[in-house]
Amino acid sequence: MKAIFYRRFGDADVMEYGDLPEPKMGPSSVLVRVKAAAVNPLDWKAREGLYDSLMDAVFPVVPGIDFSGVVERVGFGVRDLAPGDEVMGCVPNDEYLSRGTVAELTSAPARCVIRKPSVMSWAEAAAFPLVGLSAYQSVSHLAVRDGEVLLVHGAAGGVGSMAVQYATHLGARVIGTASEHNHEFLRSLGAEPIDYRRGLAESVAALAPGGVDAVLDASGKRTLRAVAPLLKQGGRLASVADPAVRSAGGTYVFVRPIAGDLQKMVTLAERGTMRSQISAVYPLEKAVEAFRESQAGHARGKIVVAVGCAPSEM
Numbered sequence: 001m002k003a004i005f006y007r008r009f010g011d012a013d014v015m016e017y018g019d020l021p022e023p024k025m026g027p028s029s030v031l032v033r034v035k036a037a038a039v040n041p042l043d044w045k046a047r048e049g050l051y052d053s054l055m056d057a058v059f060p061v062v063p064g065i066d067f068s069g070v071v072e073r074v075g076f077g078v079r080d081l082a083p084g085d086e087v088m089g090c091v092p093n094d095e096y097l098s099r100g101t102v103a104e105l106t107s108a109p110a111r112c113v114i115r116k117p118s119v120m121s122w123a124e125a126a127a128f129p130l131v132g133l134s135a136y137q138s139v140s141h142l143a144v145r146d147g148e149v150l151l152v153h154g155a156a157g158g159v160g161s162m163a164v165q166y167a168t169h170l171g172a173r174v175i176g177t178a179s180e181h182n183h184e185f186l187r188s189l190g191a192e193p194i195d196y197r198r199g200l201a202e203s204v205a206a207l208a209p210g211g212v213d214a215v216l217d218a219s220g221k222r223t224l225r226a227v228a229p230l231l232k233q234g235g236r237l238a239s240v241a242d243p244a245v246r247s248a249g250g251t252y253v254f255v256r257p258i259a260g261d262l263q264k265m266v267t268l269a270e271r272g273t274m275r276s277q278i279s280a281v282y283p284l285e286k287a288v289e290a291f292r293e294s295q296a297g298h299a300r301g302k303i304v305v306a307v308g309c310a311p312s313e314m
């Protein structure tokens, strides 16, 4: 099968496009013929070896966590899915790094796979799982309520743009940080934009003089020190991007691939409450460029790789 892969840690130049054997499939997994895969910052961090002390890498490593596609075969322990089902989901890489989704075939644990709703395109479905789960689990952890003010730092990115939509759906007022060129985009999602490069504290104070009820850091970039003081007394703080949040009294949310959580967010998407934000679609053979773009750190929503169909058919 055709795939993107790397045989050693390094920058984007270590990535190759070529042929690999089909992945093996465990008894509780499904083999999926991939239509689209999404790119996440976790991919380049893993490729650069930043998680090498946490998990073993089995080279060649195929990057990619999210996918949409069609079930080709199911493991003998799988009852709820069958060949031909149109699905979406993720391949968690929290224990070891090996076979991801930027390939013609991927093997995914059935517990991380749900049916793709017909209203979602292949690209929208691939763009959804990791950031949808991250947004759902972090906003839920913060227990954001109707009428509260949530500050989302890095609001135009994959996680941030989902968190803005979900918190707005819950009735929160959302202030989102982004570069100036993403401000109109943030307004379209329901957030009040501010520029993180220009006096963050003053901008937040102008919009929420008493401070904010909760902060979600979806950016990292060592900005926790800047956003933590913007909380009201007793306010809640969480980060998906920086484990150091714990020393600032907050919680580091590490995404858990729970199909039930993903299904809740996808149900909102079916009702038109949430949608995937896709900034670019690359063909599989040019996917290395997609990883370079993601690593540049200014993606608006998601970058998607078209695998089993042309970018124009996404």
Ligand SMILES: NC(=O)c1ccc[n+]([C@@H]2O[C@H](COP(=O)([O-])OP(=O)(O)OC[C@H]3O[C@@H](n4cnc5c(N)ncnc54)[C@H](OP(=O)(O)O)[C@@H]3O)[C@@H](O)[C@H]2O)c1
Pocket (backbone or CB within 6 Å): 040, 041, 042, 130, 131, 134, 153, 154, 155, 156, 157, 158, 159, 160, 177, 178, 179, 180, 182, 196, 218, 219, 220, 221, 223, 239, 240, 241, 253, 254, 255, 256, 294, 297, 298, 299, 300, 301, 302
């Ligand atoms: N813990 C977990 O399980 C988990 C899950 C998913 C993601 N993550 C992590 O969460 C982070 C965000 O992921 P993502 O997929 O949303 O990334 P992304 O799509 O690349 O978005 C990152 C956003 O950060 C903004 N940004 C760049 N520089 C910034 C700065 N100096 N200050 C504030 N914002 C800045 C960019 O906005 P502008 O273009 O407007 O500047 C961009 O939209 C990454 O570090 C990722 O690895 C962790």
